[in-house]
Amino acid sequence: MADAVPSSGLALTGPVTLDTLDEVRALLDRAGPATRVDLSAVTALDTAGAWMLLGHRKLRIEAASPAQDLLLRTVEAALPPGRMVRPRKARQRAGDVLAGLGAAVEGFLATSAQGLGFTGLVMARLATTLLRPKRLRLTALVHHMEEVGLNAVPIVALMGFLIGVVLAFQGATQLRQFGAEVFVVDLIAVSILRELGILLTAIIVAGRSASAFTAAIGSMKMREEIDAMRVLGLDPIELLVLPRLLALVILLPLLGFVADLAGLFGGGLMAWMELGISPSQFQTQLLANVGATQALVGLSKAPVFAVIIALVGCQQGFLVKGDAESLGMRTSRAVVVAIFLVIVVDALFSVFFAFWGV
Template sequence: MAMTVAVDFAPDPQDQRVLRFTGELTLARLGSLSDRLDQYDGAVDRIDLSGVQRIDTVGAWVVHRFAATRDAKIEGLDEDGRHLIGQVADADQPVVQKAKPLPPVMRVLDELGTATVLSFRTLLGLLGFLGATVIAAGNVIRHPRRFRFNATVQRFEVVGVSALPIVGLMSFLIGIVIAQQGAVQLRQFGAEVFTINLIGRITLRELGVLMTAIMVAGRSGSAFAAQLGTMKLTEEIDAMRTIGVSPMEALVLPRTLAAVLMMPLLGFYASMIAIIGGGLLCWATLDIPPVTYIQRLREVVPITDLYVGMIKAPVFGLIIAISGCFQGMQVESDAEQVGLRTTSAVVQAIFLVIVLDAFFAVFFERIGWI
């Protein structure tokens, strides 16, 4: 027994290029309509659905697909029918097929290439952001009234004063560790007294400033990224631009100045605390009294070691502030970006600090500050 088709179509008697549908264009009534449309070879300019009593999503999809293949216009529907056809047409997008997995070697090379391109783009963005910060500083110098003094002082407290306890504890313990490990190794050669040389030179020249920079990057650099990222997400930065306030001058410049100016002080403070920690361990385990310890430091530690640390410190502070603010200003779309950009700011700052420290080591060795 043949199945009854509740929907049918036929050319208009007056215009053969118009195809008229009648009945119900629903899933339960379509029958073999799709196959019959595929076999239809007549020319079609318009599809008239005025005789259709009901239409659902499946019926709308069948008609839309046929109209798309014939480049025909659909007409004769009420407002709900037109809305349904429009929704089906909007959903008619090519499906993006998942690419076949690459072989392991190709996948590794692809990831390396992607990471390299991303690194260069980030470096270019950092350089551009640094240039924008310099321009903002020049604008503030030309117009001193635009300088945010209260915001800068508040950043001094956050970056510097609030960091004193954790930086001091870290440096004290590092000084003890350097003294203990140095004494153990030098005792094999009967040269425990040279532990003082090790403590004085490595803390003033390298570890004091370097460990402080790592601590500030994890503490203040992440805070900069999170604060600016949250402001970007809540559109506060866009609101500042709307009322004529430069975010670079109001937000980035105070944080950058605070990091640049406080890093030398924190680095010097960390070096002194590390020397004190090392001196206490030398007093307790090597029987070197404090007076002898200080006198020996003055003899073996050249003033150039202090200069090296103080020259590196503001550069490290600049890198930390620029990285944190740059990543914070890149936040878009959702709250997850804040966490991702904060992590990127810390990793980026620490990486650049270590790279620059290696550069400074070679540079100062070449100019004779060793």
Template structure:
């Protein structure tokens, strides 16, 4: 007896044997020859089948699909189940996605960004509240702050950053003095380079550039450290043994940045002024003593205190954003990279927005 026998008589197509992938080529040829002589609907008799696989079910389904009005008879329960699954899987597939009009696509993306920003802002506010509550609980319970962890974080975010922040501020001071001299030389007012370097550095650039550098350095480190701990389930282990991850991981980092940011800002401002002073001495012939005396005359103490007043706020924001993004890590190492990048971007963005807010606020108070 052959493996598969196909008969066509009076509109009835009967299969006997095994309708499987093993003889699909020969089966296709036989069906093509038979069906050319019978173009109408068919009654497909599957009562003689001993076995049918997915390929066989696809052949039967295609006959039913391409010949409207056709039907089947004699199918076993397994055959009916397989035919139903093949039929459900027979859906049109788009090789290329449907192109959306440019305006609609950009509007949709803008809406997605707005929703993502809203969710991120709400989540960040929740995290700030959770951090404040955890700090209050630690103080109320008598545990206090883990100062050993704070000292370690102060060394990492502050002392270890002195080199890069000092070099950056020194070079920015030189650039600021050079560009100011180029413009002021047209009016014979090179001496006012001291005003430009002094006031801009102590009031704005010192703290702003320091905050941006710390955001890129420390916010990314916090997000990566906490994110890696979360992937390794160390955060869950802390909760299991009764430790609050916010109290252990977030509070020391936040306190360390709040304490170190004013010192780093002052350090950066001084080196920025030193850079501007050295350039003025070398290129404009202004002696250091004259530069320092003029600096004392034109830079009011209000500029110094305004610059330092922003530092603790920037430090707290940078630390909280970095830690918050670290706790958002899920899944795999790719999430660590995404959250680290997002922590840096968000921290720098918020720092610049807050700096603009402080500028408007202090100007409204008459401290311009």
């Protein structure tokens, strides 16, 4: 690697490069009082090596080849004026928790206001579009209907079926103790038609479609497609949000209906196998005790859930910034916020319906 020539200087040999940086540094440190370094036997020199030679101490560099000399001069010219000291984060103090809480509340209020503003904007665009229906992008609408509706049918139906099976099984075990097996029909029908069918459908769709909306709109935002639309005089709300919103509003009730049917089917099947309630008995009990009102109450919530999911998904997409990280963050936030709001609104619906005695 090197021959240390005492007092006179240091003769380096072999490569002085990024790979040998630590060895060269150790040699230079050990060389002690040497003030000259001889490069005549150096086989390879790169910018890292040059930086080490220049920056280590005041060394006089000797016997550098013309190419090495040029490299040394180039690196010398580019040497940073000294490492900038980045301000260190202050230590945690007692007030920080309070400040963090305040910032979180402020952020929550600001986000809520933003969401409200976005809702208003979309509603205004929706109104103008409904006044001039020709402006509605039919192709996009049908495309999104297929994407969020038709393609979600298998998963929604499977989910409904399994929920029906589980309810019937659990209900049967409990109700058998009272000899009230036949009421398992009421249990299944009321809970699925009124609550679970549409709520779980909305949660699945929030996971599937809100994230898809955010990712699609967000990546368009990152590639400046949204800006391109604006300067071309196209309205991104009209082009991107309305078709998605309307597709969900039209199809979420239908998906909820699919989940209801699948749930009743699964529950009925389980009731038949487990409790011996024949399909005709099931039908009689269903029609006698559970009216269509239950299903209508459940499905009436669907359009509201649809609006929430579409608005949250699209708005998070518009909030994406330039980097890939923010796309991922917004996508996951879209799902979390959409599911959270769906559950909150479902609770409000329950209170509302209880108040009106439906």
